[in-house]
Structure formats: structure tokens, C-alpha cells
Amino acid sequence: MLGLMQEWPLLCHKILDHAGIQHAHREVVSRSIDGPIVRTTYAEIRQRALKLAQRLERDGYRQGDRIATLAWNTARHIEAWYGIMGMGAIYHTLNPRLFPEQIAWIMNHAEDKALFVDLTFLPLVERIAPAVPSLRQVILLTDAAHMPQTTLPNAIAYEEWLAEADGDFRWKEFHENTAAGMCYTSGTTGEPKGVVYSHRSNVLHAMMACMPDAMGISSRDVVLPVVPMFHANAWGLAQSGPMIGAKLVMPGARMDGASLYELLDTEKVSFTAAVPTVWLMLLQHLEETGKKLPYLKKVVIGGAACPRIMTRKFEQNYDVEVVHAWGMTEMSPLGTLGTLKPECEGIKGEALLDLKAKQGHAPFGVEMKVTDDNDRVLPWDGKTFGRLKVRGPAVARAYYGGVGAEQFDDDGWFDTGDVAHIDASGYMQITDRAKDVIKSGGEWISTIDLENLAVGHPEVAEAAVIGVRHSKWDERPLLVVVRKPGAEPAKADILGFMEGKVAKWWLPDDVAFVDEIPHTATGKIQKIALRKQFGDYRLPTDSGLLQEGETL
Ligand code: ADP
Numbered sequence: 359m360l361g362l363m364q365e366w367p368l369l370c371h372k373i374l375d376h377a378g379i380q381h382a383h384r385e386v387v388s389r390s391i392d393g394p395i396v397r398t399t400y401a402e403i404r405q406r407a408l409k410l411a412q413r414l415e416r417d418g419y420r421q422g423d424r425i426a427t428l429a430w431n432t433a434r435h436i437e438a439w440y441g442i443m444g445m446g447a448i449y450h451t452l453n454p455r456l457f458p459e460q461i462a463w464i465m466n467h468a469e470d471k472a473l474f475v476d477l478t479f480l481p482l483v484e485r486i487a488p489a490v491p492s493l494r495q496v497i498l499l500t501d502a503a504h505m506p507q508t509t510l511p512n513a514i515a516y517e518e519w520l521a522e523a524d525g526d527f528r529w530k531e532f533h534e535n536t537a538a539g540m541c542y543t544s545g546t547t548g549e550p551k552g553v554v555y556s557h558r559s560n561v562l563h564a565m566m567a568c569m570p571d572a573m574g575i576s577s578r579d580v581v582l583p584v585v586p587m588f589h590a591n592a593w594g595l596a597q598s599g600p601m602i603g604a605k606l607v608m609p610g611a612r613m614d615g616a617s618l619y620e621l622l623d624t625e626k627v628s629f630t631a632a633v634p635t636v637w638l639m640l641l642q643h644l645e646e647t648g649k650k651l652p653y654l655k656k657v658v659i660g661g662a663a664c665p666r667i668m669t670r671k672f673e674q675n676y677d678v679e680v681v682h683a684w685g686m687t688e689m690s691p692l693g694t695l696g697t698l699k700p701e702c703e704g705i706k707g708e709a710l711l712d713l714k715a716k717q718g719h720a721p722f723g724v725e726m727k728v729t730d731d732n733d734r735v736l737p738w739d740g741k742t743f744g745r746l747k748v749r750g751p752a753v754a755r756a757y758y759g760g761v762g763a764e765q766f767d768d769d770g771w772f773d774t775g776d777v778a779h780i781d782a783s784g785y786m787q788i789t790d791r792a793k794d795v796i797k798s799g800g801e802w803i804s805t806i807d808l809e810n811l812a813v814g815h816p817e818v819a820e821a822a823v824i825g826v827r828h829s830k831w832d833e834r835p836l837l838v839v840v841r842k843p844g845a846e847p848a849k850a851d852i853l854g855f856m857e858g859k860v861a862k863w864w865l866p867d868d869v870a871f872v873d874e875i876p877h878t879a880t881g882k883i884q885k886i887a888l889r890k891q892f893g894d895y896r897l898p899t900d901s902g903l904l905q906e907g908e909t910l
Pocket of ligand 1: 662664684686688776790
């Protein structure tokens with residue numbers, strides 16, 4: 359027997375309808391690419407998204423077409439997403455931090471037909487557009503007055519293009535499993551892989567994200583999504599913000615400490631989210647200026663492990679709650695969030711920082727397990743680590759074009775490529791990427807734990823740990839350090855600082871000082887490049903020969 363409730367497909371434009379009706383006058387504030395702060399409302403964004411959908415249809419775009427965006431977080435980018443989805447096309451966010459050849463490869467793979475682009479990226483687009491034959495039109499997110507000279511034959515100013523539609527348009531109706539958006543993983547190994555979100559997965563993910571033990575935002579919040587819409591969907595905030603009716607503050611192209619502080623302060627932001635690198639810049643700015651954060655209540659930190667010192671500073675010096683989160687493009691992207699369950703009541707001081715160093719627990723809609731190399735499920739004891747696998751309605755079930763099939767199994771589990779343990783209360787902690795974990799004498803050493811520990815040293819600016827070949831142990835950890843300006847810590851000093859805080863056999867065998875650690879386009883440490891750089895490195899502990907009686 360079927361239930362007798364209405365079939366109300368979970369379509370993304372319903373989120374914007376809700377925001378435009380229930381929260382019509384709530385502001386969306388953007389730092390525009392041209393410079394000034396601009397203000398609009400959900401009602402206006404909805405009206406303009408309707409025009410955008412109408413105009414796209416008039417220009418001949420059809421359901422299922424991929425329409426790319428190469429843009430910062432602004433209200434225009436939001437209306438572009440909703441307009442594209444509302445006429446049944448698929449928004450495809452491009453990450454400008456990738457190499458131009460990689461962007462062209464991704465656009466060709468997705469067969470993008472049109473591109474909405476911020477002026478910042480015009481030189482980039484002029485370079486790659488000739489290599490993308492499917493591209494029919496480039497819409498520059500500006501008005502006629504700011505329209506620059508361009509070599510692109512098919513470029514048009516957004517405001518003029520939009521003004522030709524009157525907004526008398528009805529959103530298209532289709533099945534909730536229809537594709538809504540696309541985002542490629544940055545492809546640190548192999549070619550980038552396309553993740554295709556559906557309307558249903560986006561709506562369910564937005565609901566999950568809003569829940570009190572997830573991001574816990576409400577219409578009374580002022581939300582600053584610093585994490586870009588082009589990187590893992592701005593962690594869903596362009597959907598959960600309007601769904602909940604929160605005021606949004608969009609930072610545009612400027613994410614330095616001073617610019618972010620200005621928005622946090624003048625717009626009275628209560629909730630924000632970004633990767634650790636961004637918060638490092640803000641904290642530096644606060645320390646240099648002596649400013650405080652009177653309005654900010656919560657900051658979600660993820661994308662890379664949140665250093666303990668960062669949590670300590672936000673919570674103890676600025677009275678801002680830190681929620682450490684983990685996720686990935688393939689998960690829309692939220693996987694776990696480190697909000698406190700009742701069983702954590704009473705945990706304080708260093709023990710609380712230990713808990714907050716974990717990436718958190720899964721909200722409804724994310725199932726997790728940790729397995730060994732033989733796919734046996736490992737216990738939730740907070741120490742046995744293995745491959746982290748997930749499933750849920752907002753988790754990918756395949757990549758676009760069927761590549762990477764080995765990451766998905768028949769029971770619907772997706773192998774995240776992360777290595778983690780889970781404790782009895784359900785808190786998960788990432789200990790490594792599967793390809794980065796160090797296997798010393800058959801036992802695994804977590805590089806992330808060692809890195810977090812090393813950056814706690816007052817003279818260390820950045821640290822990375824890689825496995826280096828060792829004739830006895832197979833691999834042993836090498837700590838690569840960028841020193842703080844003017845500081846000259848000795849190797850023994852840093853290793854001494856780490857001693858006693860991890861198992862003795864985990865301690866790096868050596869420390870190498872470098873001026874710079876290479877990063878990927880999305881700001882993660884490029885371990886592949888580091889491993890290459892130290893490919894011939896001989897550790898002082900490696901005699902090169904096996905001692906008598908020793909085995910590998
Ligand atoms: P990319 O395309 O660069 O892989 P993602 O944002 O999808 O971009 O990256 C997801 C990966 O980032 C995860 O699989 C994990 O390795 C890492 N990651 C995300 N959040 C955290 C975190 N809080 N701590 C440690 N690693 C994290």
C-alpha cells in the first residue's frame with residue numbers, strides 16, 4: 359500500500375520560492391567585484407532568477423544542458439544557480455584556482471554550453487574559451503558601464519542580457535532526481551572526476567545542514583559563507599541559507615583578514631564557515647589590530663584538519679564556538695560536524711580541545727563505517743583506524759561518465775579515501791588520506807596527527823609529514839617544516855616538543871626545513887610533490903643495511 363501524502367518533488371527552486379515568500383525582505387549583502395557593497399533581498403533574487411531562467415530558455419538552452427559559473431560568492435552567483443536549476447539545466451561550478459588546462463579539460467568533459475563569469479576571470483576565460491568548442495555564450499557578471507574590452511566573440515553583459523526578460527516565467531517541473539549541479543573534484547590523483555548533484559540531494563543536504571546539531575542556523579542568523587561556491591558548493595550554504603531564511607553576507611573576491619573583519623563587524627555576522635587557511639589570516643589580523651568579534655557566535659572549520667591552536671584561540675580569546683567539520687565534494691559536501699552531544703557535557707579544557715580536534719559525528723542522512731584492507735568492519739573504539747566509507751541520499755553513487763567505479767561497492771558504500779577512527783559516541787577522527795598514511799613496519803602512522811602536533815610549536819609556521827623509504831621499517835616519517843619569520847628552531851627542539859604527545863615510534867626520524875611547502879589548487883598540502891622532492895632523502899636512522907637478525 360502506498361502512503362496517501364502529496365508528491366511534492368524536492369526541487370531546488372522551491373527553496374528560493376520559500377525564501378522569496380517567507381523571508382522576502384531578508385537581505386543578501388555582497389562585496390561586489392566592482393568594489394562597493396551591494397544589497398538585495400531574497401524576493402529580488404527570486405525575481406531575477408526567474409528572469410535568468412526565462413532568458414536562458416529564450417536563448418535556446420534546454421533541460422540537462424550544463425551551464426558553467428566561474429565566479430566568487432555574490433548574490434549574482436546565487437541567482438545564476440537558481441535560474442539555471444529552475445529551467446532544468448545544470449549549474450557547473452568551475453574552480454578558478456585550477457590550472458587553465460585543467461579548467462578547459464573539465465569544461466570539455468562536461469560539455470558546458472554557456473558560462474557566467476566574474477570580471478576577475480576574464481583573462482583566464484579568454485585563454486581557455488577557444489579550447490572549449492561546446493561553449494556558445496559567455497555572460498560577464500557586470501553591467502554595460504563596466505563591460506571591458508574582450509577578445510571573446512560571444513561575450514555579453516549580464517545586466518543587459520537579464521533586462522531583456524520580464525520574469526513572467528514558471529519554474530519547470532520535473533522529477534526530483536533530475537541533475538541540478540555539477541562539481542569536479544580537484545583531481546590530486548588522476549583526472550578530475552565529476553560529481554552530479556540532484557535536486558533531491560541538494561534539498562535534503564540543505565535540510566541536514568541546517569539541523570541544530572549540524573550547522574544549526576536559523577532565520578535570526580547572519581551567515582557569511584567564506585567557503586567559495588566553486589569549492590564543494592559553499593558547504594551547502596547557498597541552499598541552507600535561503601531555506602532557513604538567514605541573512606547572507608557574500609564576501610566576493612576579498613578573503614583577507616581585514617576585508618573579512620569589515621564584513622563580520624559591519625554586517626553583525628553571527629555564523630561563518632571556511633577552511634583553516636582563511637581563519638589563520640583573520641586571527642592574524644585580529645592579533646595585529648587588537649580587534650574583537652562581538653557578534654560572531656559560531657565558526658565552522660573544515661576542508662582540512664582544524665589545528666588545535668585555532669580552536670583554542672577562537673573559543674578562549676574571542677568567545678566564538680568552533681565546529682570542526684569534515685566532508686567532501688562527493689558528499690555535497692557535509693559528512694560530520696563536531697557539535698557537542700549531551701554525553702560530552704562537563705568536558706573542559708584540554709579534553710575539550712581533544713574532542714574538538716575530531717571531525718565530529720554524522721547527522722541524519724550520513725551513514726559511516728571504518729574497515730580494514732579486507733573490508734572487515736572495525737570497532738568504534740576511538741583508536742582502531744581504517745578506511746572510512748559512507749553512504750546516504752546526498753552522497754555520490756557514481757562519477758560522471760562512470761570513471762572511478764572502484765570507489766563504490768554493491769551495497770552503496772563510497773570509499774572516501776580517508777583513513778579514520780570512530781569513538782563509542784560516534785565522533786570520527788581523520789588520521790590520514792589513504793594514500794598518505796605511513797606504513798612503518800606494517801603499522802600505520804597518521805601524518806595529520808604529527809602535523810597538528812608540530813604546528814603547535816611556537817616557531818613552526820607550517821608542517822607536513824611524509825613517509826620516506828627506510829631499509830628496515832619500509833617507511834618512516836620525515837617532518838618538513840616552514841619556520842616562522844625570524845625563528846631558528848633546532849630539529850631536536852621541535853622533536854622534543856612532540857615527544858610524549860604521541861607514541862614514541864610515531865616520532866619523525868628527521869626534520870627538514872624548507873622555505874615553502876607546495877599546495878594544491880584547493881589549498882591542501884601537495885604530498886605527491888613533497889614525496890618527489892624528498893624521493894632520495896636518506897634518513898639519519900637508516901643505515902641502508904639490515905642489521906644481523908633484523909627483518910623487515
Ligand atoms: P578535493 O576536491 O580537494 O578533494 P574536497 O573538498 O572534496 O576537495 O576534499 C575532501 C577531502 O578533504 C576529504 O576527503 C579529506 O581528506 C579532506 N578534509 C576535509 N575536511 C577535513 C577535516 N576537517 N580534517 C581533515 N581532512 C579534511
